[in-house]
Amino acid sequence: MEPVQLFNQSNLQIQDCGAKGRGIFTTVSIPARTVIDISPILLFPSEEYSTHGQHTQLDHYTYRWKGGMALALGLGSMFNHSSTPNVGFQRDIDNSLIRYSTLREIQVGEELCISYGPNLWFPDMEDSQDQNNSSGGRATNGDVSDSEDETAESFFSRIQLSDDDDDYDHSN
Numbered sequence: 001m002e003p004v005q006l007f008n009q010s011n012l013q014i015q016d017c018g019a020k021g022r023g024i025f026t027t028v029s030i031p032a033r034t035v036i037d038i039s040p041i042l043l044f045p046s047e048e049y050s051t052h053g054q055h056t057q058l059d060h061y062t063y064r065w066k067g068g069m070a071l072a073l074g075l076g077s078m079f080n081h082s083s084t085p086n087v088g089f090q091r092d093i094d095n096s097l098i099r100y101s102t103l104r105e106i107q108v109g110e111e112l113c114i115s116y117g118p119n120l121w122f123p124d125m126e127d128s129q130d131q132n133n134s135s136g137g138r139a140t141n142g143d144v145s146d147s148e149d150e151t152a153e154s155f156f157s158r159i160q161l162s163d164d165d166d167d168y169d170h171s172n
């Protein structure tokens with residue numbers, strides 16, 4: 001594995017988000033396409049996960065991964081879901097980590113959210129986060145430029161795993 005530089009997260013905070021539990025917020029504005037976190041992952045092989053992990057709290061936090069399910073160690077486990085995410089993520093299978101990057105400029109006080117995909121296992125309380133959003137600038141199609149939209153698309157395409165990776169569905 002190649003050495004991977006980790007990041008100083010002093011401008012990010014964990015805050016209470018009411019019904020969503022905890023979430024990640026920024027105390028500074030962040031430009032589009034900024035890498036905000038690199039989370040090493042802990043892999044649970046498919047058989048171990050289906051026997052044990054799937055029946056525990058882990059199932060609220062794990063990502064589909066090649067050969068099983070992965071727990072992101074660090075901020076990666078703390079991002080809440082949004083159907084209009086302002087953060088995208090990219091799995092680095094070879095290095096057992098996930099990189100998280102902003103999909104558009106993010107304003108001071110905004111929550112940083114990723115998309116969990118279409119099969120949620122909880123009622124989506126996304127709208128309740130507006131009380132924490134001083135700028136009112138949640139990600140919408142109107143907030144991103146065409147080029148940033150293309151970046152979002154490339155992240156989305158990676159969220160949907162395929163082939164042998166797709167052996168576990170969070171919606172079941």
Ligand SMILES: C[S@@+](CC[C@H](N)C(=O)[O-])C[C@H]1O[C@@H](n2cnc3c(N)ncnc32)[C@H](O)[C@@H]1O
Nearest residue numbers: 020021022060061077078079080081124125126
């Ligand atoms: C990966 S955890 C995110 C961190 C979590 N909020 C915490 O406090 O540990 C995923 C869980 O957060 C909650 N969650 C995330 N996004 C949500 C949303 N849009 N609406 C409601 N609950 C959400 C759900 O309970 C989900 O199972």
